[in-house]
Amino acid sequence: MAAPPLPCPGVAVIGGGPAGLMAAEAALAAGVAVDLFEVKASVGRKFLLAGRGGLNLTHGEPRPGFDRRYHRGGGRVAEWLDDFDATALRDWAHGLGIPTFVGSSGRVFPTDLKAAPLLRAWLARLKAQGLRLHVRHRWAGFEDDGTVRIDTPQGPRRLEAAAVVLALGGGSWPQLGSDGAWLPWLAGRGAPVQPLEASNCGFEHAWSPHLRERFAGAPLKPVVAHWSTIHGEARHRQGECVLSEYGLEGGLLYAIGADLREQQRRQGHALLHLDLLPATPLATVEAALARPREGRSLSEVLRRRLKLDGAKAALLRERLEPAALADPVRIAAAIKRLPLRLTATRPIAEAISTAGGLCLDGVDAGLGIRALPGWFACGEMLDWDAPTGGYLLTACFASGRHAGRAAARHAAGAATLP
């Protein structure tokens, strides 16, 4: 690289999502200069996308229950939350002029539900605090001599910084900037990594053309899912999901997805049983179906006596063999526990988030990467996992703050990295 190096006297943050921006804010607050490098033409693209469906910033659930939502990396996430929890996050948003409210489900949203006003106010404040933003700058890994390469619109440059914070995101929605390309680069430098996997995503089940054409997009609500955890414990949970073209999607699947993914890893598929009528006991269903039909079709009986119709009735028909459809006891059993064999998760690119990434035992208490002194990491690129509900963004913000502070301490006392 003949071009002059890119000098960063303080902290270089790479990645302008919520984690990177929070790291930048924390380092600036510690009095250290910050240069932020972002591959896209603007920062926060996935954050803005999250705002399209109503930005779920965090959750009102008190700790330590809150911490237990992180079914991977929970203990470590709790350390970051000790410093910046859901209440602190809400106060921080209020400080930007963005009021928040707790919805009926406990989820916390900005009052206008949007991400753009918050991001605008935040960026204005960061720039006023001295943030130097370099968009269309991509970290492209390490050169053979160990130098850090940044691809800029003017060509490749060598980064020289006192400390580096990586906030590169996971691997979902790669068109928004986070593509997981960094995984082998860190592995090559001796950092422990796990492959990225889709989390908070749909699961595949091959439906008949009839079900796909007539009912794709139809909600199944409420239903109760019965499944087994990775330890073989039976669990159930009430919620809602959507019958999609390829299988099932929605909040209920996101909440139990980690166990389903583990089942898939172990046995090649995940087994789920759905109770289509959670409010009606099995005995009541059996009694309703045992009475003579009086000339009515099965569909009419299900609709009139059990209020079971639409997508739920179609799903029942889809899964029951013709012989079972003539047997009231088997129909009742299937209504209360319909088996579904889920064959795969949807591709990472479609997922809301990814699990896997830089292993937490590869980073120290300040989120410094053990194999790369002076380098820190935060946000979704770290190997923790949580369901939707605001838990994802909360951990991104909290880890960003944690890493930014530690990087600032390092930069204040460190010579420039190669």
Ligand SMILES: Cc1cc2nc3c(=O)[nH]c(=O)nc-3n(C[C@H](O)[C@H](O)[C@H](O)COP(=O)(O)OP(=O)(O)OC[C@H]3O[C@@H](n4cnc5c(N)ncnc54)[C@H](O)[C@@H]3O)c2cc1C
């Ligand atoms: C549809 C959707 C809805 C969501 N809704 C919610 C929600 O309501 N609540 C919630 O808690 N979570 C939600 N999430 C998840 C949440 O958006 C992510 O967990 C969060 O954005 C991750 O933050 P991050 O800063 O770690 O990574 P990202 O937001 O992915 O940011 C990483 C940044 O790094 C940049 N980058 C990547 N590689 C490089 C490189 N080599 N060089 C330079 N820059 C690079 C990227 O362009 C990107 O700007 C949603 C996600 C999706 C897809």
